[in-house]
Amino acid sequence: QAEALKYADILIDKEPQNPYFLELKGQILFEGGRFREAAQLYQEALSFKPQSDLFKLNYAEAVLAGKPTAQELKKLIALLEQAGRNGAYPSAYLHLGRVYADLGHLAEADYFAAEYNYALGEKEIAQRQLKKALKQELRSDIKLRAKDLEAKLRLDKKKDTLF
Structure with missing residues (x-):
């Protein structure tokens, strides 16, 4: 080294x-x-x-x-959101889940774990994590995204049954 x-x-x-x-x-x-x-x-x-x-x-x-301190964790949220925005780096969602978990925001942590698994093609795992997230109190902006992911998963399931 x-x-x-x-x-x-x-x-x-x-x-x-x-x-x-x-x-x-x-x-x-x-x-x-x-x-x-x-x-x-x-x-x-x-x-x-x-x-x-x-x-x-x-x-x-x-x-x-x-x-990391709580302040450092909070700063990472925007950075990781930007890094994950185009889907090229699914691990950004994994890290967002960790950040939210470390901050005590478990619903958001579950949502980002679902996004991560969806990006990896692990749709059943994503569905379970999303269901868990939606049973909790999510921030409104993340709740909208969770609903979008829920719709994508539903659509994917319909496509899978057609083929």
Whole structure:
């Protein structure tokens, strides 16, 4: 790890504003269990490439791997929502579920677990988790999304019975 960090530092010295080099060093630190330092580098990489869903996800994973405060968890919600918006990174939903669970919002945690499993194609598991979420008090914006997911699952079930 020390040698990998040395090479990452050489790259960063040559191109200090290259977000990919910052991300590389963050990944090395993350894999070495240095989560806070990794999070700082991912955050710096995001400052140069703020639209990168991968950098958002990496940053969130590093924060979650440490011992995040409630304030840090709340900040992750918007970031993970953005990272998961186009469906390319289903793990964003998994991490959102963890964030909400850590904040004590179990209905929302169940909803995002359902979204995660739906994205993975695990429709039966998603259905069970969604049913559990809908039995609880959801935030109104998430309740609308839960109803949308419920409709998608119903439609998928109809399609499955036709074929």
